[in-house]
Amino acid sequence: MCQLLGMNCATPTDITFSFSGFAQRGGGTDHHADGWGIAFFEDKACRLFIDHEPALTSPIAQLVKHYPIKSRNVIAHIRKATQGAIELENCHPFMRELWGRHWIFAHNGNLEGYRPVLDGVYQPVGSTDSEHAFCDLLQGLRAMFGASGPANLGEVFEELLARIPDIRRHGEFNFLLSNGQGLLAHCTSKLWYVVREWPFREAHLADMDMSIDFSQGTTTEDRVAVVATQPLTDNEEWRQFAADELILFENGLPVRKARTA
Amino acid sequence: MCQLLGMNCATPTDITFSFSGFAQRGGGTDHHADGWGIAFFEDKACRLFIDHEPALTSPIAQLVKHYPIKSRNVIAHIRKATQGAIELENCHPFMRELWGRHWIFAHNGNLEGYRPVLDGVYQPVGSTDSEHAFCDLLQGLRAMFGASGPANLGEVFEELLARIPDIRRHGEFNFLLSNGQGLLAHCTSKLWYVVREWPFREAHLADMDMSIDFSQGTTTEDRVAVVATQPLTDNEEWRQFAADELILFENGLPVRKARTA
Numbered sequence: 071m072c073q074l075l076g077m078n079c080a081t082p083t084d085i086t087f088s089f090s091g092f093a094q095r096g097g098g099t100d101h102h103a104d105g106w107g108i109a110f111f112e113d114k115a116c117r118l119f120i121d122h123e124p125a126l127t128s129p130i131a132q133l134v135k136h137y138p139i140k141s142r143n144v145i146a147h148i149r150k151a152t153q154g155a156i157e158l159e160n161c162h163p164f165m166r167e168l169w170g171r172h173w174i175f176a177h178n179g180n181l182e183g184y185r186p187v188l189d190g191v192y193q194p195v196g197s198t199d200s201e202h203a204f205c206d207l208l209q210g211l212r213a214m215f216g217a218s219g220p221a222n223l224g225e226v227f228e229e230l231l232a233r234i235p236d237i238r239r240h241g242e243f244n245f246l247l248s249n250g251q252g253l254l255a256h257c258t259s260k261l262w263y264v265v266r267e268w269p270f271r272e273a274h275l276a277d278m279d280m281s282i283d284f285s286q287g288t289t290t291e292d293r294v295a296v297v298a299t300q301p302l303t304d305n306e307e308w309r310q311f312a313a314d315e316l317i318l319f320e321n322g323l324p325v326r327k328a329r330t331a
Numbered sequence: 332m333c334q335l336l337g338m339n340c341a342t343p344t345d346i347t348f349s350f351s352g353f354a355q356r357g358g359g360t361d362h363h364a365d366g367w368g369i370a371f372f373e374d375k376a377c378r379l380f381i382d383h384e385p386a387l388t389s390p391i392a393q394l395v396k397h398y399p400i401k402s403r404n405v406i407a408h409i410r411k412a413t414q415g416a417i418e419l420e421n422c423h424p425f426m427r428e429l430w431g432r433h434w435i436f437a438h439n440g441n442l443e444g445y446r447p448v449l450d451g452v453y454q455p456v457g458s459t460d461s462e463h464a465f466c467d468l469l470q471g472l473r474a475m476f477g478a479s480g481p482a483n484l485g486e487v488f489e490e491l492l493a494r495i496p497d498i499r500r501h502g503e504f505n506f507l508l509s510n511g512q513g514l515l516a517h518c519t520s521k522l523w524y525v526v527r528e529w530p531f532r533e534a535h536l537a538d539m540d541m542s543i544d545f546s547q548g549t550t551t552e553d554r555v556a557v558v559a560t561q562p563l564t565d566n567e568e569w570r571q572f573a574a575d576e577l578i579l580f581e582n583g584l585p586v587r588k589a590r591t592a
Contacts, residue, residue: 115457133391137390217450
């Protein structure tokens with residue numbers, strides 16, 4: 071299956087350290103070499119990079135590792151194809167606009183026999199179960215909140231709790247979703263997170279011999295939550311999501327948790 | 332005002348040569364240094380790169396100059412802000428999904444007193460007149476062709492002819508629009524194009540001393556149309572669009588032309 075990486079921060083932060091370890095899993099320490107992608111929110115704007123080359127060798131991944139884009143919400147994905155050919159339109163994350171904001175979605179899992187009835191406002195460009203699920207969720211949110219939208223991501227969280235079970239019964243549905251205001255993470259099988267905050271400390275990557283001392287250059291204002299399919303570092307306290315748990319991260323903290331089954 | 336660059340090809344072609352000259356206008360030979368962007372279609376997939384740094388110095392522009400992404404439809408834009416702050420969400424091109432394809436739009440001009448009534452299916456993320464126009468056009472196309480869409484871009488061309496005048500009366504409306512199947516280019520004031528085809532020849536950039544001999548490595552199957560606000564080379568036969576002219580390019584050729592006023 072695929073690998074997910076998400077980041078939600080109190081202040082704009084670059085993800086070069088975590089991404090360096092994560093990218094190793096795209097053809098290096100793991101076999102997920104069927105394309106990759108990463109999306110950075112900068113306020114309402116969103117930059118999405120996708121590539122069908124393995125993350126380990128992709129020139130775009132090299133750029134992302136060395137160009138410190140500061141963002142409060144990031145979603146990345148390394149693909150191991152289950153449904154859909156190895157084509158660029160099947161690379162996660164996927165992007166759509168809703169309520170005047172970009173929404174980004176990446177999925178890890180395999181949904182079998184799942185073809186939602188879509189009314190046409192959102193239609194998949196590629197052929198993955200994942201993009202169908204994204205279109206289905208956005209269509210549901212629009213149906214619930216209309217063209218003007220919800221007051222906050224807390225309301226979206228509640229609506230997702232109601233909508234996830236219908237999709238989840240088709241298979242594993244680990245996903246990351248963001249509109250730039252926070253990060254929604256759902257786990258059916260494998261997802262972990264760590265919160266880094268003042269006074270910070272040194273972190274060492276699990277996938278390569280690289281360390282960074284986060285206590286340098288950070289302040290009490292900074293706080294970062296990192297979410298990943300597998301812990302990215304080997305000397306920090308990663309917490310495992312419960313099965314069927316949905317968590318909303320805002321300002322680098324888990325602010326809502328609930329079970330979807 | 333801004334600078335537009337478009338490319339439509341019979342076979343997947345890289346745009347590194349044209350983009351090298353074009354990027355000079357983002358802070359080098361011209362003063363359009365308020366961000367830039369470029370979108371590459373690879374079949375149905377689309378890669379969109381935007382940056383608020385000047386195209387001349389942007390690390391992402393360096394990547395685009397040296398990473399030959401092969402594409403049949405490309406749209407690029409260098410911004411000189413008229414409406415909307417210098418923020419990433421105001422950088423063109425803009426992307427939305429319609430009928431299971433990504434659509435890309437970039438605009439050069441200034442639409443005064445223009446705020447279309449949008450029903451909510453497409454809402455601007457930024458504050459530019461340009462993104463409002465894009466949402467307005469897509470909403471109109473969806474209203475005309477429903478959720479299943481038109482048979483081809485020729486039908487979109489005809490519908491645009493009917494819809495452009497309402498927007499154009501607010502000001503200059505030079506734009507490029509693509510869904511990956513062809514390139515639609517509209518000119519109210521300044522737009523040029525050149526068609527390169529067999530047996531090809533050498534081209535020399537107008538904005539920097541750089542030449543390329545397109546006769547090397549090309550075949551009779553290749554054909555490329557390049558559209559730009561100003562001719563990019565100084566030794567080829569560029570043709571100027573007529574005022575208020577809409578042209579549809581497919582397979583590297585202008586296949587439909589009509590006046591919108």
